[in-house]
Amino acid sequence: TQLLEQSPQFLSIQEGENLTVYCNSSSVFSSLQWYRQEPGEGPVLLVTVVTGGEVKKLKRLTFQFGDARKDSSLHITAAQPGDTGLYLCAGGWQGGSEKLVFGKGTKLTVNP
Amino acid sequence: EPEVTQTPSHQVTQMGQEVILRCVPISNHLYFYWYRQILGQKVEFLVSFYNNEISEKSEIFDDQFSVERPDGSNFTLKIRSTKLEDSAMYFCASVANTGELFFGEGSRLTVL
Numbered sequence A: 001t002q003l004l005e006q007s008p009q010f011l012s013i014q015e016g017e018n019l020t021v022y023c024n025s026s027s028v029f030s031s032l033q034w035y036r037q038e039p040g041e042g043p044v045l046l047v048t049v050v051t052g053g054e055v056k057k058l059k060r061l062t063f064q065f066g067d068a069r070k071d072s073s074l075h076i077t078a079a080q081p082g083d084t085g086l087y088l089c090a091g092g093w094q095g096g097s098e099k100l101v102f103g104k105g106t107k108l109t110v111n112p
Numbered sequence B: 001e002p003e004v005t006q007t008p009s010h011q012v013t014q015m016g017q018e019v020i021l022r023c024v025p026i027s028n029h030l031y032f033y034w035y036r037q038i039l040g041q042k043v044e045f046l047v048s049f050y051n052n053e054i055s056e057k058s059e060i061f062d063d064q065f066s067v068e069r070p071d072g073s074n075f076t077l078k079i080r081s082t083k084l085e086d087s088a089m090y091f092c093a094s095v096a097n098t099g100e101l102f103f104g105e106g107s108r109l110t111v112l
Helices: none
Strands: A005-007 A010-014 A019-024 A031-037 A044-049 A055-058 A061-065 A071-076 A085-092 A106-111 B005-007 B010-013 B019-024 B031-037 B043-050 B053-057 B065-068 B075-079 B088-095 B101-103 B107-111
Touching (some): A019 A106, A031 A071, A044 B101, A071 A085, B010 B019, B019 B031, B019 B088, B075 B088
Parallel strands (some): A010 A106, B010 B107
Antiparallel strands (some): A005 A019, A019 A071, A031 A085, A055 A061, A061 A071, A085 A106, B005 B019, B019 B075, B031 B088, B043 B053, B088 B107
16 A cells, blocks of 8 residues: 655644645655645645656745655745645556545644 | 536435435546545545546445446446445546646535
């Protein structure tokens, strides 16, 4: 069973602080996706990384895929209250079927 | 912007009853999925569907579950005889040509 472990599980910070959340696995994935999920809604895709060592930036969010394609990180610079939410990582395999394995998520709260 | 729509948003049912959850995927997408999320737990893959047949299913997707695309637009998940442990959010998703997975807002199923 492929498992994705996310850490920390909960994170509460003040507006303006930086933070990093982690997604780790013993399995190799062909792609790693990060989602954000609001209460009562479905996950919304933020980014997909597919190449080992890849770094992608989305405004204040920086995503990195580990060289061995087993882990990933999400770094948020100068967090804002609007960043509050559940951040999920999900690993996928090639083959046409997007069966994703999700982590349990990091629940981020940014206090004003 | 096209979106995946799901109905009902919330259904309460008695144990042993049949439930049908409905999804309208984005029109030009070819792969469709059902995922579920038990409260406080991770998003779990149930089944993928392509070309009018199941392409992959998880251990969770036992004989009590079935999927159908009856009319070319709706994609349904049926649970024949619900159990208490079937209480969860059920998410439908479809995949764009880019590989991006679009999730619906989910159907909350409560089994009493």
